[in-house]
Amino acid sequence: MRLLLLAALILMSVFAFTGCGRVPQGGAPAPTASPVTPTIPPGGATGDTDKGGPSACPRLDPVLYALTTANDPAAVAAASNIPYDQGRVLVFVTVTASVDFDQYDATLTAQTDQLAQALVPLSELCRLANDPNVAAVRPPDMAAPTRP
Numbered sequence: 180m181r182l183l184l185l186a187a188l189i190l191m192s193v194f195a196f197t198g199c200g201r202v203p204q205g206g207a208p209a210p211t212a213s214p215v216t217p218t219i220p221p222g223g224a225t226g227d228t229d230k231g232g233p234s235a236c237p238r239l240d241p242v243l244y245a246l247t248t249a250n251d252p253a254a255v256a257a258a259s260n261i262p263y264d265q266g267r268v269l270v271f272v273t274v275t276a277s278v279d280f281d282q283y284d285a286t287l288t289a290q291t292d293q294l295a296q297a298l299v300p301l302s303e304l305c306r307l308a309n310d311p312n313v314a315a316v317r318p319p320d321m322a323a324p325t326r327p
Contacts, residue, residue: 236305240317243270247301261318267298271319276312283307 249255256263289296
């Protein structure tokens with residue numbers, strides 16, 4: 180549900196900023212800007228979460244990936260209802276075998292055989308998601324606060 184809402188918001192933003200959907204009085208569609216292509220540094224992705232795009236870490240939830248590339252991660256985390264503290268985010272990690280969370284500077288807060296809960300630095304999320312023993316990294320299921 181959260182992913183569907185995020186996708187809808189992204190599409191609405193794209194339409195609003197590119198002028199899609201507006202038709203001038205002459206009846207012809209409004210011209211749109213050329214698509215912007217992200218630049219990838221020479222040599223491709225280096226494991227940094229801010230380089231290489233979402234394909235660099237496909238097992239990382241798109242909302243978390245957006246958080247790693249945000250100018251204001253604290254605001255994005257708050258808007259997404261994701262616990263965030265001093266550059267670390269609370270995540271659920273689906274594991275297929277034992278994972279050494281210390282190598283990712285992560286603090287393990289709970290664990291079962293197939294699921295771990297950990298506080299992970301934003302800079303380590305993509306690397307953690309690419310661990311061969313990790314099936315997925317996603318935000319925790321948090322109840323959204325009621326709005327007045």
